[in-house]
Amino acid sequence: MMRPLLHGDVSSAARVLLGVPPAERDLLCRRMITEAEIADRHVAATGRLHPDFGNGSLMSAARRRALADEPGFDDPHYCSCFELVLRHLIRFHVSRTRS
Template structure:
């Protein structure tokens, strides 16, 4: 996966806002896996992945409906943002152990 910036986390959190809470963890893991798959595809072919884009988390997220971005006074959005960060930490830890 390409380096993750604030906009990537925000886009993924906005996708999670559109999903029922019990489905958010699985959806987040899926977007990260799609970004990683796309990044590998770009590295191997020099072309964008036809479905998941350039290997960024934002590209993987933007293939789905996004909620309007609320402020951090929205508890549900904060929880979604936290979910994305938690999954990114797990991804980075597993990547360094591989």
């Protein structure tokens, strides 16, 4: 399922993506979303944090990695990363509603 998404979740994931080469961002974004989902299921089943992925939030999955300093939305690279996260989250939620 994954915990409710907030601005900080998207921002944290985008900051992680900003620190990796563009060719690696797509896969890494999907990986963080998957980790958040795995952690959320673990928390729901056990009542405890997932030992590797945290509390089931995208922020928790992202913050296991190095985060770039948060730039403003005048930074086109950051905007591109932020947009990538949003696109993947839309796909994730659309695929869940079709299941």
